[in-house]
Amino acid sequence: MNYLPPSPAKDGDTFTFDNSYARLPQQFFARVEPTPVAEPWMIKLNKPLAEELGLDVAALEREGAEVFSGNRLPAGAEPLAMAYAGHQFGTFVPQLGDGRAILLGEVIDRNGTRRDIQLKGPGQTPFSRRGDGRAALGPVLREYIVSEAMYALGIPTTRALAAVVTGQPVYREQILPGAIVTRVAGSHIRVGTFQFYAARGDTASVKVLADYAIDRHYPDIKGDARPYLAFFKAVTAQQAELIARWLHVGFIHGVMNTDNMTVSGETIDFGPCAFMDAYDPKKVFSSIDQFGRYAYASQPAIGQWNLARLAETLVPLFDEDEATAVEMANDALGEYGAIFQRHWLDGMRRKIGLQSSEEGDLDLVQSLLSAMHQGEADFTLTFRRLCDCAGAPEADVAFSALFASPLSTASWLNDWRQRLSRETTTPDERRAAMKAVNPAYIPRNHRIEQAIVAATEDADFSLFEALVDVTAKPYEDQPQFAAYQTPPVPEEVVQRTFCGT
Ligand code: AMP
Ligand code: MG
DSSP, X not given: OOOOOOOOOOSSOOOXXXXXXXGSOGGGEEEOOOOOOSSOEEEEEOHHHHHHTTOOHHHHHHHHHHHHTTSSOOTTOOOEEEOOOEEETTEEESOOOOSSEEEEEEEEOTTSOEEEEEEXXXXXXXXXXXXXXXXXXXXXXXXXXXXXXXXXXXXXBOEEEEEEEEEEEEESSSEEEEEEEEEEESOOOBHHXXXXXXXXXXXXXXXXXXXXXXXXXXXXXXXXXXXXHHHHHHHHHHHHHHHHHHHHTTEEOSOOOGGGOBSSOOBOOOSSOEEOSBOOTTOOOBTTOTTOTTOGGGHHHHXXXXXXXXXXXXXXXXXXXXXXXXXXXHHHHHTHHHHHHHHHHHHHHHHTTOOSOOTTHHHHHHHHHHHHHHHTOBHHHHHHHHHHHHHOGGGHHHHHTTSSSGGGGHHHHHHHHHHHTTOOSOHXXXXXXXXXXXXSOOOOHHHHHHHHHHHHHHOOOHHHHHXXXXXXXXXXOOGGGGGGGSXXXXXXXXXXXXXXX
16 A cells, blocks of 8 residues: 655645544555546535634635645645445445545544545545546535535534535546535444454454544443443444434435444435435335335344444454353344334424323324325425424314325324323424424435536536525425425436436
8 A cells, every 4th residue: 555645734724634544554544645637616615514624714715626626635634545345235345445535634623523524536546446436426416415414404424515526527327527525524434444354354453443433433431341342332322323313304325335334323425315205115216226125114124234244343352252242242233123213213203293202102103104105195294294283283284185195194183183182282382393303305306306417417506506505404494495395296206316436
């Protein structure tokens, strides 16, 4: 692996880097610089995020195209591509790694949290295999839109700091404009990062990585008698909660390979992801997910499957006695289901306006979901309109109109109101609480598609800008953007999404 020294300080410092991954042993990464591009142009700088990161916003507004295209390395950057492996659709690939991403370094943000700054699409790395290391404009815009929407929804996620076009084409099934997204993450350590070393029988590196991840993400467990088991339990809890929260907003990740699952509990890799319109638990968008492995309702089980792969890498650190260690792993993994179910049901209770809990709540939630499924009701609008029903029964008409056979909702609404009568909140309080958890705006798939087409075919970024703006305040009624609430008309429906690799 080639070695490049840290770049010397230059004028126009924009980042205060404090790099720790670059200090890990050399088997963790390959040092590599971005490949310069022809004519970079900045699509968008995420100013609130830049401020949160303590960056020089004015300088980045001037020079961002150069920096976020990789044409000019900011002072203190120590660019590298991380090594990782992963199970892709169930098949283990011992070497994946950052084939089209380069970590510039880390900054400590205004809250004292260490954040990775990574370019996605900056050219080839030693992990590129046959890939060009580049990204097309469409996937860059999708990642920007969806990751920022997830953040605004309050769901742990990587962020998008900037998007640039490179002025160079990329060659996919078609020739497309090239682009680069700058991703910000609590870290880019994945289940697959652990698998990379475990697959090589390199337990020492697994331990180095686990210590690093504990330090960075779970410092409270450092003093634990069994820190590696505690680490595994912490990751399990984070992922169980994360996936429950995806389900609450109708999100389908689309490619939950172990290399796309973080140990920080952040959503990562917005390839073929999408939010569903009509509720269907079997819904799949990804063109490469032929057997529905990563369908909406399969996500919790896949999360546990991925965590089992993480456990396998950590077992040698749990206990010297293998049988004991395996039992510990199984016990910890066995807790996943209950943790997930608790988060999921708590969130569903809040979505239907319940603050107390009763035995029958699960049935009440499930009968709504099955009515939605049968009635092909829009997931987001069902819950948003239900907020108004909590205020006044006159809203029932608009709610019921979302279902293919509107009468099917009458008995459910009746059961729901009986249950609400045992709550202590007032109708107004209830409606406000429900509106704070049931978004009016999600980045609907057809809107993303329209934004991508306008940008790709006409260099028109106005739809992208509008979508980013409207999804930045997902829980607010924004009457001027009412059209962004509605599901697609039949000719707008997007059936398939693509990784874009
Ligand atoms: P993903 O589908 O984004 O999770 O990527 C899976 C693997 O393929 C990762 O190792 C990526 O770095 C690699 N990869 C995807 N697209 C490209 C590309 N255009 N050039 C090089 N490597 C790529
Ligand atoms: Mg990936």
